[in-house]
Amino acid sequence: MNNSSGINRANLEYIEQLYADFKSNPDSLAVEWRSFFEGVEFAQEGKFGMSDKELAVFQLIQAYRAEGHTEANLNPLYAPKESELLSLKRFGLSEKDLSAKFQVGSLIGKQGATLSDIIAQLKKIYCGTLALQAADASPKEVQWLQTEFESANAGKLSLDDKKNALSSLTKAETLEKFVHTRYVGKKRFSVEGADSILPMMDTLVNKGTGLQVQEVFVGMAHRGRVNILVNFFGKGEEYVFGDFNGPLELAEPVEGFDGDVKYHLGYVSEKKTANGTCKVTMAYNPSHLETVNAVAVGMARAAQDALGDNARKKVVPVLIHGDAAFAGQGIVQEVLQMAGVKSHTVGGTIHVILDNQVGFTTNGFDTRSTRYASDAAKMTFTPVLHVNGDDVESAVRAMDIALRYRQEFGKDVVINLICYRKYGHNEGDEPAFTQPQMYELIKAHQTVREIYGKKLVAEGSLDQKFIDDLYQKAMDRLQSIFEETKKTAPKLKNFKFEGPWKGLRRATDADFEKPANTKFDINTLKKIGEKIGSFPEGFTPHPKLIKLLETRKNMGAGKDPIDWGMGELLAYGTLLHEGSSVRLTGEDCVRGTFTHRHAGMYDFKTGKAYFPLADLNPKANLLVAESILSEYGVLGFEYGYSNQDPRSLVMWEAQFGDFVNGAQIVIDQYIAAAESKWQQMSGLVMLLPHGYEGQGPEHSSARLERFLQLAAQNNLQVCNLTTPAQIYHALRRQMHRDFRKPLVVMSPKSLLRHPRAVSTLEELANGQFQEVIADTVDKSKVDTVVFVSGKLYYELLEEREKTKKDNIALVRLEQIYPFPAKQVTEVLKSYPKAKTLIWAQEEPKNMGAFQNVYFKFVDVVGKAGMKLGFEYAGRPERSSPATGSTYRHAIEQAEIIKSIFGA
Numbered sequence: 018m019n020n021s022s023g024i025n026r027a028n029l030e031y032i033e034q035l036y037a038d039f040k041s042n043p044d045s046l047a048v049e050w051r052s053f054f055e056g057v058e059f060a061q062e063g064k065f066g067m068s069d070k071e072l073a074v075f076q077l078i079q080a081y082r083a084e085g086h087t088e089a090n091l092n093p094l095y096a097p098k099e100s101e102l103l104s105l106k107r108f109g110l111s112e113k114d115l116s117a118k119f120q121v122g123s124l125i126g127k128q129g130a131t132l133s134d135i136i137a138q139l140k141k142i143y144c145g146t147l148a149l150q151a152a153d154a155s156p157k158e159v160q161w162l163q164t165e166f167e168s169a170n171a172g173k174l175s176l177d178d179k180k181n182a183l184s185s186l187t188k189a190e191t192l193e194k195f196v197h198t199r200y201v202g203k204k205r206f207s208v209e210g211a212d213s214i215l216p217m218m219d220t221l222v223n224k225g226t227g228l229q230v231q232e233v234f235v236g237m238a239h240r241g242r243v244n245i246l247v248n249f250f251g252k253g254e255e256y257v258f259g260d261f262n263g264p265l266e267l268a269e270p271v272e273g274f275d276g277d278v279k280y281h282l283g284y285v286s287e288k289k290t291a292n293g294t295c296k297v298t299m300a301y302n303p304s305h306l307e308t309v310n311a312v313a314v315g316m317a318r319a320a321q322d323a324l325g326d327n328a329r330k331k332v333v334p335v336l337i338h339g340d341a342a343f344a345g346q347g348i349v350q351e352v353l354q355m356a357g358v359k360s361h362t363v364g365g366t367i368h369v370i371l372d373n374q375v376g377f378t379t380n381g382f383d384t385r386s387t388r389y390a391s392d393a394a395k396m397t398f399t400p401v402l403h404v405n406g407d408d409v410e411s412a413v414r415a416m417d418i419a420l421r422y423r424q425e426f427g428k429d430v431v432i433n434l435i436c437y438r439k440y441g442h443n444e445g446d447e448p449a450f451t452q453p454q455m456y457e458l459i460k461a462h463q464t465v466r467e468i469y470g471k472k473l474v475a476e477g478s479l480d481q482k483f484i485d486d487l488y489q490k491a492m493d494r495l496q497s498i499f500e501e502t503k504k505t506a507p508k509l510k511n512f513k514f515e516g517p518w519k520g521l522r523r524a525t526d527a528d529f530e531k532p533a534n535t536k537f538d539i540n541t542l543k544k545i546g547e548k549i550g551s552f553p554e555g556f557t558p559h560p561k562l563i564k565l566l567e568t569r570k571n572m573g574a575g576k577d578p579i580d581w582g583m584g585e586l587l588a589y590g591t592l593l594h595e596g597s598s599v600r601l602t603g604e605d606c607v608r609g610t611f612t613h614r615h616a617g618m619y620d621f622k623t624g625k626a627y628f629p630l631a632d633l634n635p636k637a638n639l640l641v642a643e644s645i646l647s648e649y650g651v652l653g654f655e656y657g658y659s660n661q662d663p664r665s666l667v668m669w670e671a672q673f674g675d676f677v678n679g680a681q682i683v684i685d686q687y688i689a690a691a692e693s694k695w696q697q698m699s700g701l702v703m704l705l706p707h708g709y710e711g712q713g714p715e716h717s718s719a720r721l722e723r724f725l726q727l728a729a730q731n732n733l734q735v736c737n738l739t740t741p742a743q744i745y746h747a748l749r750r751q752m753h754r755d756f757r758k759p760l761v762v763m764s765p766k767s768l769l770r771h772p773r774a775v776s777t778l779e780e781l782a783n784g785q786f787q788e789v790i791a792d793t794v795d796k797s798k799v800d801t802v803v804f805v806s807g808k809l810y811y812e813l814l815e816e817r818e819k820t821k822k823d824n825i826a827l828v829r830l831e832q833i834y835p836f837p838a839k840q841v842t843e844v845l846k847s848y849p850k851a852k853t854l855i856w857a858q859e860e861p862k863n864m865g866a867f868q869n870v871y872f873k874f875v876d877v878v879g880k881a882g883m884k885l886g887f888e889y890a891g892r893p894e895r896s897s898p899a900t901g902s903t904y905r906h907a908i909e910q911a912e913i914i915k916s917i918f919g920a
Contacts, residue, residue: 032075047160053123073108074132075121078139080108082163083152085143086403087388091435093210093407094374094458097144125167142166146408147415150389151400158426162400165418172414179478182409184487185216186466188248191491192257199499200261202445206280208241209439211371212465213404213412214337217432218249220416221335221367226292228424229330232320233297236313237337238306239280240371240438242299245337250284250299254495256509258502268508271523273730276509277301277694300657301695303686307346310336311650312687314352315657317363322598322638323517323662329364330424337369340390341376351650353397356429360602360642361654365423367416368394368431372406373438378451391433399429406436409469437462512696517662521698524731524756529835532785535749537591539782545590546573546778549583549629557621565615578775581768582613584741587781588748589616589639590630592666597752598638599630600658602651603670603704607641610672610706613769616641638665648679652703656687659701663757666748667701674705674719674763675898681723688759689727700757702748707737707763708808709859709899711906717899718860721833724761725869728834735834737763737807737866739790742776743831746786768808788837790829791844799826799848803890803917804841804874805857806830806866813857816914825917826851833866836873842881854878854885857917859910861895890916 038045039054046054080103087100105111115133122130127138143149143166151162165171174182193207208214222233237245246252259265260279267274283301287294300316302309317334324331336352343349355361370391376384385392391401400422402415412434419430437459441448449456463471470484514521550570552558558566569586571577579587589599604610607617617628631639644651652669659667671677677684691697705719724735738744744762751760768774792799803825805813810829817825828844830837845851854874858865867889878885890913900906 032072047164050124053121053128069109070114070117071119071121073110074119074135075124077103077105077108077110078121078124078135081139081143082149085139086148086150088140089144089148089403090146091148091403091405092374093405093435093462094437094455126169145411146405147172147411148403149400150391150403153395153398154400155398158400158422158428161425162418162422165421172410174410174413176478178413179410179473181219182216182413183466183469183473183479183484185219185248186212186409186469187487187491189215189244190464190466191488191495192244192247192254195492195495195499196257196261197444199258203261204278204280204443204445205243206239206241206443207440208244209464210373210437210459211241211406211434213406213409213434213436214241214369214371215245215248216409217369217412217416217434218245218335220413221333221420222288222295222297223290223292224417224420225333226290226295228420230295230333230420230424231293231324232317232332233295234300234313234317234320234332234334235298235337236300236302236309236334238302238309238339238342239304240339240373241337242280246282246284246299250297251286251288252284253507254498255502255507258499259506262502262506265506265509267511269511271511271696273693274696275693277303281694283695283697301691301697303694305682305686307338307342307348308649308653308682308686310338310348310352311355311653311683312657312660314355314361314363314366315654315659316661317366317657318361318654319658319661319665321363329362329427332363333420333423334363334366335369336366337371339376340370340372340374340381341379341384343368343370344385344387344390344393345376348649348653350393350396351645351647352654353394353399353429354645354647355650355654356397356399358645360640360644361651362427364427366429367419367423368399368429369416370431370433372433372435374435375438375448375452375455377442378446378448380452389433391431394429394431397429399431401431401433403433403435406434407465407468409465512698517664518698520755521663522756523698524754524758526731528754528756529731529837530839533750533753535746535753535785536783537749537781539778541594542587542591542778542782543573543575545587545594545630545633546570546583548633549573549586549590551629552618552627556618556625556627557623558618559621562615562618572778575778578777579741579781580613580770580775581741581744581765582609582615584745584776584781585614585748586616586630588745589666590633592749592752593630593633593637593639595752596634596637598662598665599640599668600638600655600665601641601668601670602644602655603668604646604672604676605643606670607643609769610670611766611769614641648676649683652677652680653683653687656683656699656701659699659757660691660697663698663700664752666752668704669701670704670764671706671719673716674707675715675717677703677705677719684724685727689724689732692732693730698757699759700751702751702760702762704762704764706766708766708768709906709910710767711903712899713901714897714899718864719763720864720898721763721860721866722864722868725834725866728869731758731835733834734758734760734832735763736760736832738765738831739768739807739810739829740774740776740780742780742784743786745776745781746784750786763807765808768811771808771811773811773814774808786831788830788832789840789844790831791847792826792828794823794826796826796848797850798824800850801825801853801855801917802828802845802848802851802885803855803857804828804830804870806833807859809857809859809913812910812914813917816918820918822918830866830870833870836870838873838877841874841877845877845883845885846881851883851885853888855888855890855917857890857913859891859913860898861892862889863894864898865891867891 084102122135283299300313404415473479655669707719
C-alpha cells in the first residue's frame with residue numbers, strides 16, 4: 018500500500034477522535050458518522066476497532082470527495098480518463114476486495130455495502146457532470162459542500178423548472194441562429210456552446226430572491242454578452258437588430274456622446290420572481306475584458322453600503338469570465354485577493370468561467386500552466402464547482418449550490434462551466450485554422466437545447482411537439498421584431514438621473530466658468546478642527562503624534578496656519594457634517610505615505626485604531642483604509658463605487674504618483690472615456706503625489722501629460738495645487754456641484770510641510786476654489802508673466818525675493834484642465850506692460866503640461882489681441898521623467914530658475 022502507514026495513522030487518529038465525540042455526545046456528529054459508529058459498535062460488541070482494509074476504504078472515500086473531479090465527466094467534447102489519484106492500488110486495495118462489504122460505506126449512504134457498490138455511488142456523486150474541488154476550504158465549508166453533493170435528492174428539478182430551463186435555452190439558441198442567418202459574419206460573440214449560462218442566471222435571481230437578494234451586479238466579457246442582455250436582462254431585440262442595421266441614435270441628442278459597440282454595453286432592469294423583484298445591473302466594459310471585474314464588484318459594494326447591508330446578503334456580484342482570461346489576466350487575482358479585505362469585501366462574489374477550451378486562437382494548454390482555468394482561485398482557498406456545459410440541470414444545480422454557499426459563508430465561489438465555442442473568436446473567424454480536430458467535433462455536436470430536449474422526451478417529462486412548437490414560436494417572434502425594426506429603428510435611451518443620481522445633471526461648458534459655493538460656517542469648522550486634534554480618554558497616541566495633535570487643535574482654533582494634512586481633513590469633516598460620506602483607499606493612506614494625514618491613529622499600547630472623524634455624523638460614513646498592494650484592481654473598484662454612489666466623496670491615493678501607471682487601463686477605458694462611450698459618470702478623486710524632489714525617475718512624476726492627453730469634452734478635472742485651502746475647496750467642490758466629473762490631483766510631497774504652503778481658517782471658511790491665483794506684485798512694473806503649476810511656484814518665489822526682480826509676475830495655474838481661459842485672460846489683461854509670457858515647469862519639455870497648455874495660451878493671447886512672446890522654461894525633452902542623481906537634479910532645477918531670472 019503506497020504511503021499507507023502515514024496516511025492511515027493520521028486518519029485513524031481522526032476517526033478515533035470522532036469516535037470519542039460519538040461516545041460522549043452522538044448528536045454532535047453528522048448523521049453519516051453516527052450511522053457508521055452505531056454499525057461499528059454493533060459489529061464489535063461495544064468495542065471500537067477498524068481493520069486496515071476498512072481504513073483503506075475510508076481513505077478511498079475521502080479521495081473521491083477531494084479528487085473525484087479528476088475523473089468526472091466534465092468535457093462536452095472529450096470522454097473522461099481514469100485518474101491515478103482514485104486507483105485501488107493507491108490505497109492498498111485490489112479487484113479482489115470489490116465484493117467485500119465495508120461498514121464505512123455508511124458515510125455516503127451505503128452502510129455495509131460492497132466496495133463495488135461504494136465506488137459506484139462515489140462515481141455517481143463526485144464523477145458525474147458536476148464535480149467538486151474544495152479540499153483547501155475550511156473543514157466547515159468542505160462538510161457543507163460534501164453534504165450538498167451527497168444529499169439523496171440533490172439536483173432534482175420540478176417539471177416547471179425543467180420547462181423554464183428549456184425555454185431559456187430555446188430563447189438563447191434561436192436568437193443566435195436568427196442573427197447568424199440575417200447578419201452573416203457580423204461580430205456578436207455568440208453564447209453557443211455555453212448556452213447553459215442563461216438558465217443558470219435565471220436560477221440565480223429566482224432562488225436568490227428567496228435568500229434575501231435584492232440586487233445583482235454582473236461583470237462579464239464579450240462571449241454571450243448580447244444574448245444575456247436580451248434573454249436575461251430583458252433588453253429589447255429591436256436594439257440588437259437596430260445596432261446591426263446601423264448605428265442607433267440617442268432619443269435626445271447629447272453633445273459629446275460617441276457610443277460604443279454592442280458587446281460593450283451595460284443595462285439595468287428589474288426581474289420579477291415568485292419571491293419578489295430583483296434589480297439586475299450589467300456593468301459596461303471595454304475590450305480590456307477582465308477590468309470590469311473590479312468595477313462591478315466596486316459597484317456592488319456601493320449598493321451594499323447604500324442599503325446598510327453590512328451582512329452583505331442583499332447585493333450579489335456575479336463575474337462571468339473567459340477561461341484564458343481567468344487564468345492569464347492579473348486583475349482576476351487582484352480581485353480575488355480583495356475578497357476578504359474589510360474595505361473591499363462584498364461578502365462573496367460568484368464567479369462563472371465560460372471555459373470554451375480555447376483563448377482567441379490559442380489551445381487551452383498554451384493559455385495556462387495548470388489543469389483547470391479555475392486554478393487561480395486556489396490562491397484564496399476558493400471552492401470550485403466544475404460542470405459539463407452540456408448538462409443544463411447540473412449547471413443549474415451548480416448555480417443553486419454556489420448561491421447558497423455564498424449566502425451561508427460570505428465568500429467567493431467559482432463555477433467552471435466547461436463548454437465549447439461553436440464558431441471562432443468572432444463569427445467572421447475561421448477556428449479550424451488553429452483547432453481543426455476540435456472543430457470537427459463541434460460541427461457534429463448537438464446543441465445544449467437539442468440534448469436537453471431529447472432527455473426530457475426520453476424521461477417522459479415533455480413530448481417532441483411541445484419542444485418543436487416552443488422553438489418555432491421563438492423564431493416567429495424574432496422575425497416579427499426584425500421586420501418592425503427595419504421599418505422603424507429604435508432610439509437609444511438617454512441616461513436617466515434617477516436612483517442615486519436623482520437631482521444631478523450633465524455638466525455644460527458654462528459650469529466650469531463659475532465658482533462653486535464651498536463656504537462653511539467658521540464656528541462649526543473650529544469644532545471639527547478641535548475634534549481632529551483630540552483623542553478619547555484611555556487612548557495612548559504614539560509619542561511623536563502628541564505634538565502634531567496639539568498643533569492641529571491650534572490650527573482648528575485659528576491660532577496656527579493650516580497645513581496640507583489639516584486642510585484635507587477639514588474638507589472631509591465638513592462634508593461628513595453636511596451628510597456626505599467619505600471614502601479614501603490606497604497604499605498607506607491612513608497615515609499617508611509621507612506621514613502627513615493621520616486620518617486614523619493606533620493606540621501605542623494596544624494597537625487599537627481610532628478615527629477622530631468617524632463618528633462625526635451618524636448619517637454619513639467615513640472609511641479611510643489601506644488597500645492591498647494593487648493599483649489596477651483597487652482603482653477599478655473605487656471607480657465602480659463612485660459610479661454607483663455619486664453622493665459620497667470617493668478617493669484613491671497612489672503611494673507615489675507614477676505608480677498609477679499600473680492602472681492605466683482603468684484610466685483610459687473608464688475614468689476618461691466612460692461618459693462619452695456609455696453616458697456613465699463618476700466623481701472619483703485621484704490623489705497622485707507628484708513633484709521633482711531629486712528622488713529619481715520612479716518617484717517624481719504622476720505623468721501629468723498622460724491625463725492631459727486624455728482630457729477633452731470636459732471629461733476630467735486636472736489640478737496641480739499649491740495651498741491647503743485649494744485642496745479643501747477642490748474636494749468640497751466635488752460634492753457641492755450638481756454634476757460629477759473625475760478629479761485628478763497632482764498631489765504634493767514637499768508642500769505637505771512647506772512653511773509657506775499654508776492657509777488661514779478664514780480662507781477655508783469663506784473662500785472658494787481658484788483655478789488661477791494671480792500675483793500680488795505691482796502690476797504696473799510687470800513686463801514678464803510666468804505661469805507655473807505646483808511646487809515649483811515656491812522655488813520661483815524664493816528666487817524672486819532674492820533677486821528683487823519685481824518685473825516678473827508669478828501666476829499659479831491651479832487647474833490645468835478644463836483650461837480656465839476666462840480667468841487666464843483676466844489675469845493677463847491686468848498686466849498692461851507685459852511683453853513676455855513664460856510657461857515654467859519641472860518636467861521635461863515632452864512631459865508635464867507644456868505641450869497641452871501651449872496652444873491654449875496662444876489661443877487666449879490671440880483672442881485678447883495681446884502682443885506677447887511665448888517662452889518655455891523647464892527641462893529639455895527626455896525619455897525618462899527625471900534623473901536618479903540628487904546632485905544632477907539640483908543643477909537642473911537651478912538651471913530652470915536661472916532661465917527665468919538670469920544669473
